Structure formats: C-alpha cells, structure tokens
Amino acid sequence: MYSLSPKSFIISIILSAMLGSTFTLFIQQFQARPIPTHQTISILKQNPPSIVNAVETSKRAVVGISVMRKNQSDGNPLTETGGGSGIYFDSSKGYIVTNSHVIEGADDVEVVLYDGSKVRAKVIGSDFFYDLAVLQVDPIIFYQKGIAPAILGDSTKLKQGETAIVIGNPLGEDFAQTVTAGIISSTNRKYPMKDEYGNTFWERVVLQTDAPINPGNSGGALINKKGEVIGVNNAKIAEQHVEGMGFAIPISQAKPILAQLIENGSVIRPALGIEAYTLQDLMETSRPNVPVQEGAVILHVSKETTQSGLKEGDCIVKLADRDVKNIVDLRTILFSHLPNEIVTVEFFRGNKKMTLQVKLIPLNLDKK
The missing domain is CATH 2.40.10.10 (Trypsin-like serine proteases)
Structure with missing residues (x-):
C-alpha cells in the first residue's frame, strides 16, 4: 500500500534522543571465539532475581549510540548531531539493536561501550514502522572486553x-x-x-x-x-x-x-498497491458518495495493481474478511499477511457493494 513518505510523518509522541561522542577506537584484529550466551545464563543461575543482579547481568550489553552528519558549510567534516542507546544481542556477528529514529540521516555511527571506548558501527538496516534498526560492530571487540550479549526474553x-x-x-x-x-x-x-x-x-x-x-x-x-x-x-x-x-x-x-x-536490510511488507485515506478524515466535498460512514477511500492505484479491478474512489470496508474502519485497520490487516498472498477486498463503488480477489504486492516502505 502506498502512503505518504516516512520522512513527512510527524509522530505525536515525543521521541527521545541525544548523546555525545566524537572519536573512534582503533581495534587490532585477531581471531577469537565470541562470548557464548551461556556465560550470561550462568550468572542468572548463580544469583536470585533482583534489580541489582538483573542490572549486573545486562548493563555491559547496553551501549551508547553517537550519530555524525556531514556539515556542508565546513567542507563536509563529520559533526556529532545526536544519538541514543543500543543493545548488543548477538555474539557471533556483533549485532546491536537501537531505534531507527536515533540513526536517521546519519553519515556515520559510533558505538560507545561501558568503559567509554568508541568504535565505528555499520548500519545493517532500519524499519520506520516499528522504529527499529540493526547496527554491527566486530564481535571481537566485545570478546576483548569481556562483554556478553544481552538475553532477549519473551x-x-x-x-x-x-x-x-x-x-x-x-x-x-x-x-x-x-x-x-x-x-x-x-x-x-x-x-x-x-x-x-x-x-x-x-x-x-x-x-x-x-x-x-x-x-x-x-x-x-x-x-x-x-x-x-x-x-x-x-x-x-x-x-x-x-x-x-x-x-x-x-x-x-x-x-x-x-x-x-x-x-x-529492510522489511518487505505486503501492499494493495494503493494510496488511501480514512473516509472520516476527508472533507465532505472530497468524500465519495457511498452508503457508509467508515472505511478507507482509494485516492490512487499503482500501475502494479491496475489489473486488480480496484479504482480511485472505491471505499474499502473489509479486507480478508476483517472490518476496515480506517487506514490504521487497513495497514494492520495488511501487515498480518505476506507479499504475493491473495486476499478478498470488499468495497463500495458508489452505492454498489463489490468484492474482488487481489494479489498483494511486495513493497519496501523504507527504501530510500
């Protein structure tokens, strides 16, 4: 489903950020085994659950994230512009999870370890809708410093x-x-x-x-x-x-x-190949003449979906036999399916209620 560019979205709840650092750490490379997760598990077995023991178990796996961007007015030197935190969770590849909004627009990213040392990180991918991103640092660095990965719970x-x-x-x-x-x-x-x-x-x-x-x-x-x-x-x-x-x-x-x-490197989601808006959010003069008060109105149909039979002005009221009252419902139902699945779309075209079988297309909403 086509939608407004993620860069134009304004999140109503204020997101957190800001952290400082500017230097990188030169790391001597050598072959070594990454720290196995069972070492962290053994710590948990030795200590009964408590805030003190929980923090002791996990704190070294929490890192700082420092974001640098180029300053066009100063010959493109990197300038620190913000940051946040991250969680080291994979000992074999050195993966770190953080928020996508923390690294958005970064030209370079550094990870700050518990002892203040800094190392450059590679951005593996990010997802706007869930506000998640994955970074990667050489796992040998964590091994050298005796840092075990965090345990991801349920x-x-x-x-x-x-x-x-x-x-x-x-x-x-x-x-x-x-x-x-x-x-x-x-x-x-x-x-x-x-x-x-x-x-x-x-x-x-x-x-x-x-x-x-x-x-x-x-x-x-x-x-x-x-x-x-x-x-x-x-x-x-x-x-x-x-x-x-x-x-x-x-x-x-x-x-x-x-x-x-x-x-x-990104999340490929299923899409109907349309741009749609909540019926109730449209001005009266822009609403189609349909006998319902709730739904998602199609404003544009992509080339990939023109053969499906959907048209501009159609008001979708059901998708895959689930009610669609607004654009949020439409996305939620879509994201519960996979690309290339065939789903039933129920909609009004004027006063006429219609049903079509539509093949979902793959869409990378985070592709720049």
Whole structure:
C-alpha cells in the first residue's frame, strides 16, 4: 500500500534522543571465539532475581549510540548531531539493536561501550514502522572486553505490575549506564503515529512503563528482574502535568523485524498497491458518495495493481474478511499477511457493494 513518505510523518509522541561522542577506537584484529550466551545464563543461575543482579547481568550489553552528519558549510567534516542507546544481542556477528529514529540521516555511527571506548558501527538496516534498526560492530571487540550479549526474553508472558528496569544513556555520555526502575503499566498499549495533517496512519502496540525514560534512552534496554530484555525503549509522553508514561517496543514483536533487517536490510511488507485515506478524515466535498460512514477511500492505484479491478474512489470496508474502519485497520490487516498472498477486498463503488480477489504486492516502505 502506498502512503505518504516516512520522512513527512510527524509522530505525536515525543521521541527521545541525544548523546555525545566524537572519536573512534582503533581495534587490532585477531581471531577469537565470541562470548557464548551461556556465560550470561550462568550468572542468572548463580544469583536470585533482583534489580541489582538483573542490572549486573545486562548493563555491559547496553551501549551508547553517537550519530555524525556531514556539515556542508565546513567542507563536509563529520559533526556529532545526536544519538541514543543500543543493545548488543548477538555474539557471533556483533549485532546491536537501537531505534531507527536515533540513526536517521546519519553519515556515520559510533558505538560507545561501558568503559567509554568508541568504535565505528555499520548500519545493517532500519524499519520506520516499528522504529527499529540493526547496527554491527566486530564481535571481537566485545570478546576483548569481556562483554556478553544481552538475553532477549519473551514479552508475550509479561503481566501488568511486573518490575521493569530501564538501562541507557540519558542526556549522553555523562550519564552513561543510568538505571531507573518501575513497573509494567500496560502490556498492550496502542501508540498512535500521525501524518502532517494530524491524521493517525499507524498504531504500534507497545509496553507502557512508569520507569523513567529520558532523552538518550531511546534504543536502550527495558529488562525484567531476571536480566532479560523485554523491550526496546522507544518514547515517552513529555507534556506538562504528565509523569511516568514511557513506552518500549515489545521484544517479541521486535525479533521477527530484527531477523528481516539482518537478512534483507529492510522489511518487505505486503501492499494493495494503493494510496488511501480514512473516509472520516476527508472533507465532505472530497468524500465519495457511498452508503457508509467508515472505511478507507482509494485516492490512487499503482500501475502494479491496475489489473486488480480496484479504482480511485472505491471505499474499502473489509479486507480478508476483517472490518476496515480506517487506514490504521487497513495497514494492520495488511501487515498480518505476506507479499504475493491473495486476499478478498470488499468495497463500495458508489452505492454498489463489490468484492474482488487481489494479489498483494511486495513493497519496501523504507527504501530510500
């Protein structure tokens, strides 16, 4: 499904960022085995669950992210412009997860380790809709410093009221490895994203916590008392009179996205090959004459989909036998399918209700 360019989207909830660093670390290369995950597991077995033991288990795997961009007015030298946090999670390849908004527009990225040392990172891929990105650093560097990867837990088993611990670099290097704690306030909170017109185009399902999340925590770890990563810190509501409302991407949702980013560098999603808007959001003069008050109106059909039979002005009310009340429903249902699947589309063309079988096309929404 075609949509407005991700660069034009304005997220209503204020995202966290900012971290400092400018130097790179020269690393002598040599062959060595990466640290096995079972070393971290052994730490958990030796110590009963507690915030202290959880932090001790995971803190070294949480890194700082420093973003540099070229300054056109100064002959293109790299200048630090922001950053956040990240989580080292793969010992064989040196993969690190962070937020896509942390590295957006970066010309160079550095990772800051727990001891303050810095090393250049390669961007493997990023995904706008889930706000996730994967970086890569030579795993030998982690081995040299005795840093074990974080253990990725299972966020589907979380319950409201469980302990939630945040580790990250709020406000930059000066406050690296900061720990805050609270509880899981909600395991299934809808996180709206809006376009430049104020219309919601996507809702991300996130964990809500009252553990303080501050600028620079973006991409850092939300862990449980076992030291397992249960979420990737993502955002907070930063409005007057609002306290203790932070959000994290559930790790169980993140895992398949990370797998695609590692394999493909991006997430290939299914699309109808249309540009559509919520019927209710359109001005009365722009609405098609249809006998419904809710749905998704097609404003443009791509060349790949013209043969499907869908046309401009059609108002989609069902997709794959599920109700479509707005563009968020349409995307949510689409993203639950795979490219090249054939789905049933139910829509109104004027007063006439119609049904078509449409083959979903692959679409890379993050391709620049």
